[in-house]
Amino acid sequence: MSVPDLRNYRKDAVSGFLRDRRGGVAPDPTSPVFDPVGDRRVSGMRREEVAWAAGISLVYYVKPEQGRMLNPSPSVLAGIMGALQLGDLDRRYLRLLFGVSSLPAAAVSSEDNRRARGVLEAIADHFPEATMRHILDRDLTLTLPDEQSRRILFPGVDDPPSQVSLVEYLFSPENRAVSRRVYVDRREKAAEVIRLVHMKLATGAASAALRATVQMLLEEPSFRSLWGRYVPYENRIGTWRVDLGGTDDPAAPTVRACRFFTVTVPDDPDLSIVVYE
Structure with missing residues (x-):
């Protein structure tokens, strides 16, 4: 291929x-x-x-x-x-x-983006008992606003990052083993992320940086096998099984089926908050 x-x-x-x-x-x-x-x-x-x-x-x-x-x-x-x-x-x-529907992705000013982030962070604050929260931008970069979310996505890492590319988290060599442990249904999660990328490319929302990351990953046969169906996706609600970590005892399972929902605001429609209950 x-x-x-x-x-x-x-x-x-x-x-x-x-x-x-x-x-x-x-x-x-x-x-x-x-x-x-x-x-x-x-x-x-x-x-x-x-x-x-x-x-x-x-x-x-x-x-x-x-x-x-x-x-x-x-x-x-x-x-x-x-x-x-x-x-x-x-x-x-x-x-x-x-090219027969929807306009190209509109440019969003830094002020609109800042205002949208403020609204989404305020929404996140209304769910203090959520299992995990993250803000997802048009490049599919995750911003992790709290320590618990960072610890879940990066178990065993002393200083987990507050931001990470969702594409790189699922597919890059340095993060692949971690994401496989966290997302129990990792292959399905990987397919979802690729479908999100297809929509970003179709709508014109994908930046040069995201396109460069995907082009590099397309060199890998495993990535190409998921890529080639061209399935679009927009995540709004659903459930993922997540390993919350915290123990090495096999008799004490830490996997939870977490429902999630997604909220966007008009100021920046390519920015969203994803809350895992």
Whole structure:
């Protein structure tokens, strides 16, 4: 597998996204192009079946799947999304990749950012008994406002950092072993972070620093295997199993299923507070 170049992100993402979603949709046996005895070496729908369901020619469908067309008409795009049975978030993501919805990420002034951080820190103060709290910015950098949160994410570290890139925390060689211990379902957590990066790239919110970090990690096959499905994600609520640490006694488990919720404010919509209950 070749290493993706993020300078070609839109083209690669459209191509990878369409191939992946096509492979996940069962073919319609009533379709006139369905061949139950022919070559079905691919999972899911064949390109001919997607094109027929979308009401377009095969030649026209193949172009975006091969990354050769990034400006389909609204009717063509609607047909493809319907044929692939896309959900709301997938539809938004594909529209962003084709540049037909949402404006580029707006620049946020330092004053807006400062005001947003103040509001989020005040919200965090309303949950003094929370298991863990962190502020997540547009670069997916975690700011850990309290010692307990820092100790949980960096068990056994004498002076845990107050800030860390979420991407580097999950994937960098120096943090990988730590995050694997803390997040019991580490592979699922890693997949979530990659999906968050896909949304940052699609919306244009990813900075040069975040793009450079991801480009470096794409050299690793394990990272690329999670990257290539082009699944978008926006975290709002959910549950993660977290090892809270504090003991080496196997008879005293320290894993807790922590529900989390995410709050943003209008001053800086790419800044959020995540509270683990």
